[in-house]
Amino acid sequence: MTHEPNWLLDWYFDQVTGKNVSYLIRDHLNGRCRLRIAGDVHHYMRHKFVESKSDKQVYVQHLLVNGCGGAFLHPTHVFKNFNNLYGTTYECKNPYPTFEDSSRIALGNILKFRKKNWQFDFIGGIIYFMLAFSMFPQCRLDHIFKDDTFSGHMGTFFDTVWGTFMYIFGRSYVSLTGTVLLLIIAISFVPSTVPWKKKVVIGILHVSAHLAAAVILMLLLELGIETCIRHKLLATSGYHTLYEWYKSVESEHFPDPTDLKKRIEHWTFGLYPACIKYLMSAFDVPEVMAVTRNTICKNGMDSLSRGGAVIYYASVFLYFWVFSTPVVSLVFGSYLYICINWLHIHFDEAFSSLRIANYKSFTRFHINNKGDLEVFTLAVDKVPKEWKLDPKWDGESKHPQDPSYLQKFPSKWRASSPNQDPVDTVRIIDQFVIEKTAKHDSELANGSVNQ
Template sequence: MTHEPNWLLDWYFDKLTGKNVTYLIRDHLKERCRLRIAGDVHHYMRHSYVPSNKPVYVQHLLVNGCGGAFLHPTHVFKNFKEIYGTSYETKAAYPTFEDSSRIALGNILKFRKKNWQFDVIGGMIYFMLVFSMFPQCQLDNILKDDTFSGRLGTFFGTVWDLFMYMLGCSYVSAAGAILLLTIAIVFVPSTVSWKKRLLIGILHVSAHLVAALILMLLMELGVEICIRHKLLATSGYHTLYQWYQSVESEHFPDPTGLRERIEQWTFGLYPACIKYLMSGFDVPEVMAVTRSNICKNGIYPCS
């Protein structure tokens, strides 16, 4: 009995561990070991030897780790066939290889559904990465192209320019990227060499950076198009509250001046709370007005 099934992990990671156990099994027990059992990997797998003329140092290999708080895949080990020069075949696996593969593929969408709180964290990280690049006021080069391919090329060219801007001028975003890179490298398994950990971390963070920049630019384009078609930023921050006031005065007249007295009694909190709550529900309008004001008044080239 050992802590982890190194016969599987050594095969998967292409390494060699457990030399003392191997020496014990091969040189001391000499084909008397009937069963090797281990846990740590959270699934169930049982391999039995394939009868042959070769010496059989271990007859059965058993992973019994189903008591863990989460489940490890089994399909990644389905090609495991040999150890100590003996061939083995899979007798049982839980989850089955098919179920394990289906669960792993389903995690792409189900993870976000079951762990929706992570979207809040991811959104904060993405916002930190592109914080210093809001707003993008010069988007004419993307919108003026007549062909889809031209717009697509200009779009990704702008993404590249934003990436270089982040490295050269956007200190907040660059600091966020460095912090994310450090975390990404730390979370790579320690069994991987430092060069591979660094490469995986850089690729991981680069993918997130590209995704954050693309999403930011798409949002900016959407707001810009709405502004040009006069769907947003038409009258200020409190458009929804102004509409509410017009409907209220039309359908709920106040001949006694009750609303005015309530405003005086609450020191102005009564209309102010409604006004700013409605601004909170009208986020696109607030974004569009803020963006228009910043673009009109100008911003510093670097932040």
């Protein structure tokens, strides 16, 4: 028994560990190890040696890992191609969850990553804004609108994306700094077992996907604002368009023949209209973005005061953050999905992020009257989320010296839903027998050990 199944992990990460255990099994036990069991990886898998006509020594007959008592689930399908240890061929028996279920669950990295890890939105949106910060605003987008065909629009759009990439690496400061920092983090995130050249390549591809997504989102936001300006939906009368509309509606439907509003303005030292005016301006974020964008495009960034620049970038951040948070989760979830299926890394991070509490199991051993070792693995597919006290447990008479498994109602708790009670849903997912070998028993009785 070992802490982790290094026969699986060594194959997955293409490494060699546990040399002392291997030496013990091969050189000292020399074929007398019938079952090797481990945990730590949160799934159930058993590999049985494939009988052959050759006289080659079989050092271990069964390889069993059961870590299904862990807080979350680990995949099985990423280990389905494992079939050899110490020169012996093995076949997988009754993986839990099945390879098909595990592959289906892995898709959750793409489809459910954001739902399971909504806190990631906060940092993800900030990272994307840093990547695109130096690109705001985009004042020269006329060439994208000039083409009459869809393919022409797409061609000029992606030409602009490429030009933006070149600008980031050639002239920007904030975006380039954010890209470099993200690249360092991405390379460090790759497991240390991966060769450094491969780590760099994976990190560059990962960051490139995020950078491309951030640039595309930035251009789409800028195109949306430009379209609204061209159709005179924004930037028509300065920062206070909403307030001007309010004043016109107010004067039309609520006339003031006694000049009460002017007196209120005088009594409040001008706070009455000013508060409404600037409060409406604060809520009219698209108008602030459009008007400031026009000012920057006409007179340059230096024409803005420091406060004006802060207001502009804060307005852009609000909308860009909303647009980018679903995308950053999608890109990162897709990265994890690709890594566990094709790059043989991040299986722990990919499934821990899904927070799957189901698929629990445990293994029991029993020595029968013949001296054979019977191995049973029992599992519960769906774990109840709500529990309640079992009144039958209180009503049963108990003796302190009696073990709980002899009681008719051994647990104080039961599932709130009768259909999910583990007592009713538990099932045997694997069962096998390791037969007693008289030869080995006699050797042990005589104190002899084969070397």
